[in-house]
Amino acid sequence: MPPRHSPPEALLTTLTDGRGRSDRLTHTEHLPARPARYSPWPESIRPEIVAAALAVGVEQPWAHQAEAMNLAKSGQTVVIATGTASGKSLGYLAPVLSDLLDGTEARNGRGATALYLAPTKALAADQRRRAAELAPPRVRAALYDGDTPPEEREWVRQYASYVLTNPDMLHRGILPGHARWSSFLKALRYVVVDECHSYRGVFGSHVAQVLRRLRRICARYGSSPTFLLASATTADPAATAERLTGLPSVAVTEDASPRGPMVFGLWEPPLTENVGEHGAPVRRTATAEAAYLLTDLVEREVRTVVFVRSRRAAELVALQTQDQLGRPLAERVAAYRGGYLADERRALERALHSGRLLGLASTSALELGIDVSGLDAVLMAGYPGTRASLWQQAGRAGREAQGALAVLIARDDPLDTYLVHHPEALFAAPVEATVLDPDNPHVLAPHLCAAAAELPLTDADLELFGPSTAPLLPVLERRGLLRRRGDAWYWTRRERAADAVDLRGSGGNPVQIVEADTGRLLGTVDAAAAHTTVHTGAVHLHQGRTYLVRDFDLENAVALVEPADPPYTTAARDITSVSVLDTDTTVDWGEGRLNFGSVEVVNQVVGYLRKRISTGEIMGETKLDLPPRTLRTRAVWWTVTEDQLLDADIPPDQLPGAAHAAEHASIGLLPLFATCDRWDIGGVSVPLHPDTGLPTVFVYDGHPGGAGFAERGFRRAVEWLTATRAAIASCECERGCPSCVQSPKCGNGNDPLDKAAAVRLLDVLLAGAPGAGGEAGAGAGAGAGAGAGAGAGAGAELGADADADAGAGPEEAGEAETGASPGGVAGPDGEASAGS
Numbered sequence: 082m083p084p085r086h087s088p089p090e091a092l093l094t095t096l097t098d099g100r101g102r103s104d105r106l107t108h109t110e111h112l113p114a115r116p117a118r119y120s121p122w123p124e125s126i127r128p129e130i131v132a133a134a135l136a137v138g139v140e141q142p143w144a145h146q147a148e149a150m151n152l153a154k155s156g157q158t159v160v161i162a163t164g165t166a167s168g169k170s171l172g173y174l175a176p177v178l179s180d181l182l183d184g185t186e187a188r189n190g191r192g193a194t195a196l197y198l199a200p201t202k203a204l205a206a207d208q209r210r211r212a213a214e215l216a217p218p219r220v221r222a223a224l225y226d227g228d229t230p231p232e233e234r235e236w237v238r239q240y241a242s243y244v245l246t247n248p249d250m251l252h253r254g255i256l257p258g259h260a261r262w263s264s265f266l267k268a269l270r271y272v273v274v275d276e277c278h279s280y281r282g283v284f285g286s287h288v289a290q291v292l293r294r295l296r297r298i299c300a301r302y303g304s305s306p307t308f309l310l311a312s313a314t315t316a317d318p319a320a321t322a323e324r325l326t327g328l329p330s331v332a333v334t335e336d337a338s339p340r341g342p343m344v345f346g347l348w349e350p351p352l353t354e355n356v357g358e359h360g361a362p363v364r365r366t367a368t369a370e371a372a373y374l375l376t377d378l379v380e381r382e383v384r385t386v387v388f389v390r391s392r393r394a395a396e397l398v399a400l401q402t403q404d405q406l407g408r409p410l411a412e413r414v415a416a417y418r419g420g421y422l423a424d425e426r427r428a429l430e431r432a433l434h435s436g437r438l439l440g441l442a443s444t445s446a447l448e449l450g451i452d453v454s455g456l457d458a459v460l461m462a463g464y465p466g467t468r469a470s471l472w473q474q475a476g477r478a479g480r481e482a483q484g485a486l487a488v489l490i491a492r493d494d495p496l497d498t499y500l501v502h503h504p505e506a507l508f509a510a511p512v513e514a515t516v517l518d519p520d521n522p523h524v525l526a527p528h529l530c531a532a533a534a535e536l537p538l539t540d541a542d543l544e545l546f547g548p549s550t551a552p553l554l555p556v557l558e559r560r561g562l563l564r565r566r567g568d569a570w571y572w573t574r575r576e577r578a579a580d581a582v583d584l585r586g587s588g589g590n591p592v593q594i595v596e597a598d599t600g601r602l603l604g605t606v607d608a609a610a611a612h613t614t615v616h617t618g619a620v621h622l623h624q625g626r627t628y629l630v631r632d633f634d635l636e637n638a639v640a641l642v643e644p645a646d647p648p649y650t651t652a653a654r655d656i657t658s659v660s661v662l663d664t665d666t667t668v669d670w671g672e673g674r675l676n677f678g679s680v681e682v683v684n685q686v687v688g689y690l691r692k693r694i695s696t697g698e699i700m701g702e703t704k705l706d707l708p709p710r711t712l713r714t715r716a717v718w719w720t721v722t723e724d725q726l727l728d729a730d731i732p733p734d735q736l737p738g739a740a741h742a743a744e745h746a747s748i749g750l751l752p753l754f755a756t757c758d759r760w761d762i763g764g765v766s767v768p769l770h771p772d773t774g775l776p777t778v779f780v781y782d783g784h785p786g787g788a789g790f791a792e793r794g795f796r797r798a799v800e801w802l803t804a805t806r807a808a809i810a811s812c813e814c815e816r817g818c819p820s821c822v823q824s825p826k827c828g829n830g831n832d833p834l835d836k837a838a839a840v841r842l843l844d845v846l847l848a849g850a851p852g853a854g855g856e857a858g859a860g861a862g863a864g865a866g867a868g869a870g871a872g873a874g875a876g877a878e879l880g881a882d883a884d885a886d887a888g889a890g891p892e893e894a895g896e897a898e899t900g901a902s903p904g905g906v907a908g909p910d911g912e913a914s915a916g917s
């Protein structure tokens with residue numbers, strides 16, 4: 082048995098060669114150690130802060146920290162986008178605390194203030210501790226969230242100079258009550274937006290509008306705070322910061338922090354004897370594979386954390402590993418998930434630090450600012466969705482100088498499969514961008530109302546809120562929400578405008594999930610996802626427990642459930658059609674065309690399948706009587722011509738399967754380019770679409786008005802569809818499987834799918850793409866195409882297939898690390914109830 086501190090290369094070898102698993106390791110990346118680069122402290126940083134930093138072991142800032150400090154002090158909007166553990170906090174805290182300290186010399190002891198925003202309460206609490214380490218006591222840092230007792234709130238407003246809160250609280254509490262915050266806002270020098278990559282999609286679009294409201298209110302009080310943002314490494318952080326704040330931004334991306342050497346393995350579990358839908362080969366699950374690897378590592382006394390995507394998976398990995406180890410080692414393996422009491426969590430952490438515990442299976446809860454560092458190895462059972470999460474998880478291993486091992490174990494889906502065969506997508510420059518779309522009128526409208534309630538809107542505000550504002554105001558007036566008097570718009574209702582929108586909701590009234598026997602409210606699901614996830618008869622997973630939906634009461638938006646343990650899962654069957662409302666941009670790709678614009682999606686859940694858990698075998702189908710639902714959103718779509726089909730040797734009977742397979746895989750790969758997951762988007766493929774008159778594949782945002790994902794797909798279409806083609810072509814299955822073209826949420830039972838024809842279809846499309854050497858070049862937007870407005874959406878009758886994946890998240894969607902789940906971590910906790 083190798084000693085515990087054997088180098089990571091040796092560890093990886095024992096996992097593969099010694100066990101006859103070398104074919105499962107698809108790639109080994111050696112990340113060399115990186116030495117630190119230092120800069121002197123900027124002169125603008127107060128000596129007290131420098132002294133405090135020294136006291137916690139920081140003699141000199143790293144170069145990127147100093148660069149951020151200088152930019153911040155010059156009043157520049159700056160986003161620090163460097164790796165995990167690169168000291169982003171010091172980069173913004175040093176200038177902020179220096180200015181706050183200057184302010185303590187003011188007569189009232191508070192000459193300058195700063196506001197810190199974190200996506201979760203836990204992170205804000207953690208940051209308060211960090212600020213306290215660096216800040217002399219004269220700087221008064223205070224948390225302000227739903228847990229702040231009413232008697233403390235007044236003190237915070239009047240005396241705190243550094244207020245740490247979350248966007249929900251800013252939206253519901255601080256901005257509507259700005260008059261009570263006037264002295265704080267008047268003196269506001271900085272706004273820190275931490276972990277800003279988590280503000281993406283619809284949530285990010287809401288936060289962008291909240292920040293615009295904040296800027297407007299500050300201007301009213303005569304302040305113009307500098308925005309300092311911290312982000313994980315992504316593509317183009319400056320553009321994201323600009324979209325989020327509305328201000329020109331500079332990015333600091335050269336990471337000068339030291340890094341120990343790391344060996345990073347990419348791992349593909351083997352095919353099993355089991356067969357899935359339509360006889361497809363299926364791989365061993367990432368969680369089962371992780372349990373095998375964890376067993377081997379624990380046997381070698383290697384301290385290891387396994388990251389999984391759901392609480393249930395954490396329990397499963399721990400149980401399976403314990404079984405495989407047997408006593409006494411089994412006792413040194415545990416599961417860690419959200420939902421434990423603080424004491425229990427701390428006890429687990431201590432046990433891991435001391436080495437008494439060797440293996441821990443965990444959800445991403447560990448990412449929330451709880452320090453578990455210096456591990457020997459990290460296993461990731463499935464790509465965690467974004468590069469930011471990947472590096473955060475991998476970074477738990479070997480933070481000190483010793484080498485560490487990280488292994489990404491692929492799940493049986495197109496994105497994971499692509500990644501373990503295309504390491505450059507993980508280790509070269511990031512292609513994934515944080516995507517948001519603040520101009521979405523569905524997002525903007527409630528914020529215009531909230532803004533008008535805070536302070537009447539004038540023409541001078543139009544620019545701040547963006548180009549969608551001017552056309553929207555008259556609409557809001559017609560709906561009786563705003564009224565124009567003189568040259569200003571006023572909020573007319575008695576209720577609080579800010580209450581009309583939940584930043585983390587996706588629109589529509591959420592459906593409540595109620596335990597039938599006890600009447601206990603278990604949680605909620607978004608309206609958009611309800612029809613597919615909590616229809617009568619659905620098996621519903623909630624926080625790792627299994628329930629059966631006894632009755633879905635549409636009218637009252639309630640799903641009555643009972644605990645159950647059926648031997649099957651359910652999969653909704655639905656029919657979706659898309660019609661084109663407006664084409665914003667069309668680009669010719671040779672004979673093919675790529676389009677971006679507005680569409681209407683009509684979706685109806687018509688029944689569900691029961692699938693045996695162990696084998697995936699279909700046990701039966703039940704019809705449902707649910708009404709169709711309409712979604713107006715944004716989409717990217719592409720067409721090919723009859724001639725192209727001839728060139729590609731795709732006869733009419735292969736076309737539906739080819740387009741459908743290409744659509745599935747492209748939905749699976751879009752998250753590589755936009756920070757969405759496959760549940761945020763949907764798609765439809767049609768052999769002959771009435772609006773285009775051609776074979777057409779649509780991919781659309783699953784939220785009203787769009788979230789920016791389809792737009793990102795449009796902008797990066799060449800890379801996106803090239804990756805899609807590669808994912809399909811390189812899969813070793815013969816006729817399609819979950820790793821390439823089968824989708825777990827296909828509304829059509831993954832039928833028809835034609836893997837080989839899909840590759841030929843994408844080839845013929847990509848041959849005309851800009852830069853493909855074909856008849857490219859037609860490149861830039863050829864202007865607005867004719868919007869085929871009256872499309873009857875007759876797709877279904879024409880043999881369309883639809884994948885209304887949108888919104889119907891899997892179990893783990895409810896456990897997103899940002900706490901976007903029902904009653905999320907940061908929760909909407911306005912202060913209105915505290916008696917305004």
Ligand SMILES: [Zn+2]
Pocket residue numbers: 812813814815817818819820821822
């Ligand atoms: Zn396959």
Ligand SMILES: [Zn+2]
Pocket residue numbers: 741745824827828829830831832882883884
């Ligand atoms: Zn499908």
